[in-house]
Amino acid sequence: xxxxxxxxxxxxxxxxxSIPYHTLEEDKKLHFQAEKGADNLIIExxxxxxxxxxxxxxxxxxxxxxxxxxxxxxNDNGNGKGWVYNDNVNSPLIKExxxxxxxxxxxxxxxxxxxMMVPRLKLLRELLADDGAIFISIDDNEQHTLRQIMDEVFxxxxxxTNIVWQKKYTQxxxxxxxxxxxxxxxxxxxxxxxxxLNGLPRGDKQNDAYKNPDSDLRGPWKATPLHAKSGNKxxxxxxxxxxxxxxxxxxxxxxxxxxxxxxxxxNNEIWFGKDGNATPSRKTFLSxxxxxxxxxxxxxxxxxxxNDDAKRTVKELLEANPFxxxxxxxLIKRILQISTSPDSIILDSFAGSGTTMHAVMELxxxxxxxxxxxxxxxxxxxxxxxxxxxxxxxTRERVKRxxxxxxxxxxxxxxxxxxxxxPENILSGDLPFYEEFAKYVYYLCTGEHHTNEKxxxxxxxxxxxxxxxxxxxxxxxxxxEMTRLALNLTLAEKIRAANxxxxxxxxAPACFLDEDYLEANQIEYVNIPYGMFAKTGK
Numbered sequence: 001x002x003x004x005x006x007x008x009x010x011x012x013x014x015x016x017x018s019i020p021y022h023t024l025e026e027d028k029k030l031h032f033q034a035e036k037g038a039d040n041l042i043i044e045x046x047x048x049x050x051x052x053x054x055x056x057x058x059x060x061x062x063x064x065x066x067x068x069x070x071x072x073x074x075n076d077n078g079n080g081k082g083w084v085y086n087d088n089v090n091s092p093l094i095k096e097x098x099x100x101x102x103x104x105x106x107x108x109x110x111x112x113x114x115x116m117m118v119p120r121l122k123l124l125r126e127l128l129a130d131d132g133a134i135f136i137s138i139d140d141n142e143q144h145t146l147r148q149i150m151d152e153v154f155x156x157x158x159x160x161t162n163i164v165w166q167k168k169y170t171q172x173x174x175x176x177x178x179x180x181x182x183x184x185x186x187x188x189x190x191x192x193x194x195x196x197l198n199g200l201p202r203g204d205k206q207n208d209a210y211k212n213p214d215s216d217l218r219g220p221w222k223a224t225p226l227h228a229k230s231g232n233k234x235x236x237x238x239x240x241x242x243x244x245x246x247x248x249x250x251x252x253x254x255x256x257x258x259x260x261x262x263x264x265x266x267n268n269e270i271w272f273g274k275d276g277n278a279t280p281s282r283k284t285f286l287s288x289x290x291x292x293x294x295x296x297x298x299x300x301x302x303x304x305x306x307n308d309d310a311k312r313t314v315k316e317l318l319e320a321n322p323f324x325x326x327x328x329x330x331l332i333k334r335i336l337q338i339s340t341s342p343d344s345i346i347l348d349s350f351a352g353s354g355t356t357m358h359a360v361m362e363l364x365x366x367x368x369x370x371x372x373x374x375x376x377x378x379x380x381x382x383x384x385x386x387x388x389x390x391x392x393x394x395t396r397e398r399v400k401r402x403x404x405x406x407x408x409x410x411x412x413x414x415x416x417x418x419x420x421x422x423p424e425n426i427l428s429g430d431l432p433f434y435e436e437f438a439k440y441v442y443y444l445c446t447g448e449h450h451t452n453e454k455x456x457x458x459x460x461x462x463x464x465x466x467x468x469x470x471x472x473x474x475x476x477x478x479x480x481e482m483t484r485l486a487l488n489l490t491l492a493e494k495i496r497a498a499n500x501x502x503x504x505x506x507x508a509p510a511c512f513l514d515e516d517y518l519e520a521n522q523i524e525y526v527n528i529p530y531g532m533f534a535k536t537g538k
Contacts, residue, residue, distance in 0.1 A: 033411025045417025063344035199292025332359035342369030474508035
């Protein structure tokens, strides 16, 4: 497969692996009706760090991902300015790019955009369920490079389609060449062979053609031709019970065999017109047709909304238009309809004004679903605007007001990307809570997210069970107490008595037991923090 080469590719390709896990810290003052929507999360902070922090709990669990990243137009914030590269990769080249605006005249803007996207795409793939899919909004500036890099990260065999969305219905006569009326939505599955796309419900537009002029007890029907454009019977003649003779029009072929036509004729499935002298046709009953429609690859504004619709919605809720090109709720609802089930988890790591969570709640209200949504948004504060906080003041506020206005029986928790969970921070005394650290250790140990967090027990140092292994974390979020903790004989015997037939993996700051004892009792000791980074098998 051809690969895309760009400046910085070699240094960022595995950058997601070097990012330390961070805590996700709740701000209860910014929760809203959390008792009704505890699994809906709005996360404030860098989405690269947030995605890594979500791995221990959500790896392989997200059914649908929708992202709307910067289009790299040189005007991505709507104020004539570009986006800012802020991934602190350990490379002289990348460090030269840090905190600098990526504008239209930047000759390396495509390289920088790809360097920003790759580690995020890799983490998104890890979070996606095997039968899940990712939808990415993009325009002509980066659609070609995005498709190529998605082929590499997700596999070209997992490409589903490139949806064309009509984002505006007016014509821009001041455009240099063409009036830009569409965006793209690139769709990839994680594993195409097990991915299933939902059909769309039939509407009045599709059903209007079905009538019942002869009061058939089988219900509404529409007349469909008896001939087809292809076939193999050239000389075909048939006579119906009423004596009407029929042959396919010149250049066409019979759609049905003689035996099938006889059965349909006997079952009153042939229509000869109101007066009985029209060309025979088949009565296709509405009850027989597929009740779900296969989605089309072109989405028109009158079906899924436009940028103007989105702006009106945001303005009604926030009394302002903070974004130049927000996405309409109806567009995201269409994505959710074709790719999720009522209990799916949806993720949007470029949350913007919060359309995705709004759409999730709207669809849940319509179909009684219990979908959950996770959104990530940066503050986008800067030296010039240190108090700026898009996540708190726009994303959160829009969702809160949407709940209040529309009466959604839901809510959300508000979290922030916190401190890094790494050896350096642990040694410095910046310690995470036990539950946070236990989930992190469990993920490092097993390579899988914790499936039963309720079993975590700080009092007994129990972090979880994995196959025939019991994982213990001897730890307290207090540096003075940490210096006194160790895996000693008393603790080892207590742990072994609680797990007589299981292999024991014990994370602790120190160990006072010799190798012979550990081996004889099937105990694997892992030192905190230096030895935490090796996975174990079941």
